[in-house]
Amino acid sequence: MFKLYSKGCEYALRALTYAATQNEDGRFQAADVCLQTGIPESFSRKIFQALVQGGFLRALRGPGGGYVLTIPPDQISLLDVIRAVEGDDTFDHCVLGLPECGTKRPCPLHETWVKAKEQLLAQLEKRTLQDLADASQPKRRPSHKLAGR
C-alpha cells in the first residue's frame, strides 16, 4: 500500500510538532513526548537517535536533560525531517523498480513521476514544524507569530 514515509518518520513528525507547541526552543524529553502524543517510546527513541545523528537534535543526558532542536522549528520543513529519518534518496527510486531507470534511460513512468514528485516535494517543503505546531490545538502561547508579524 501507499506510504508517504515510514512509521518512524510519522512518529518523528508527531513528536517534533508536539515539542514545538510546548516549548519555544523545541526542548523535550523522550518519555514525556511519547506519553503525550501516544507513540511507542522504545521504538521512537531509536528515531530520536537518528535525528541526533542527522544533526537535527542535540541530546542532553542526565537529570533535566532531553533533546533540543538545533534549528528553530520555523526553519525546519517537513521534507527536512523526512529526509533526515528516511535518507536523502527516499523519493529517488524508480516507481517501476527498474534499476537502470534515470534521465538517460527513463522508464515509461519516469517523466510522469518526476513531475508528480516535484509537486509533492514542493508541498512538503513549504510547511514547517512551526506551521504544524500552530495548526495543532495550541497548548500554550497560541501562535504569537500571527500577531507578531
Added chain:
Amino acid sequence: MFKLYSKGCEYALRALTYAATQNEDGRFQAADVCLQTGIPESFSRKIFQALVQGGFLRALRGPGGGYVLTIPPDQISLLDVIRAVEGDDTFDHCVLGLPECGTKRPCPLHETWVKAKEQLLAQLEKRTLQDLADASQPKRRPSHKLAGR
C-alpha cells in the same frame, strides 16, 4: 521509506504494460510475461488473480489460455490498476496516522496532503497502460496510434 505502491502493484504495472506492447487485446500468459519482464512468477500469479477478482482480467484456463484485459489498454489508467491491486482507499489515510483525521477534524497536515494527493492522482490518472506500452521500447507495431489520430 516512501512507497507509491506495493511490490505486487509494481509487478502488475510492468506485466500489464508488457502485455499491451505485445498484443492488440492485451492477451498474455503468466509464465511468459513473468519471464520476459523479470518479475517473480509465483508471487505475480497471486496479483493476476486479484486483477481477475477486480474485473480487470479474464482468466482463460487450459492450453492456449492465459489472461485477457476486459478493457482496452488505452482506457485503463495507472490509478485504475493501483486501486485494483491496493484497494480503493490506499491514498485515503491520514499521513500523521491520526484515526480521527478528516474534513471536520483535520490534522495539521490534512490540507497540505489533500492538495499534494490531488496533483499526484491527477498524474496517475491521465496516463494509461497504452501510454506506458508506447513509451516502452516497442516490440511490435510501434505505436500506430500516433499516426492514426
Added chain:
DNA sequence: ACAATAATGGACATGATTATCCATTAATCA
C-alpha cells in the same frame, strides 16, 4: 564518591510484506 536521571546501543520478539511450493480445478486436444 555516590545516587539518580536520561539518552545510547545491542539483542531479541512480533507482524506484515514478499516469495515459493504443490495439489487441485478447468479447459483443450487427440
Added chain:
DNA sequence: TGATTAATGGATAATCATGTCCATTATTGT
C-alpha cells in the same frame, strides 16, 4: 476417455519493518 496445458488456492518460508527489553554510558546534584 485420457493426456496435456494453464490458472487457482492453500500452506509454508524468507525478508523486512516495527516494536520491546535491558545493560551501559554520560550528566547532574548531593
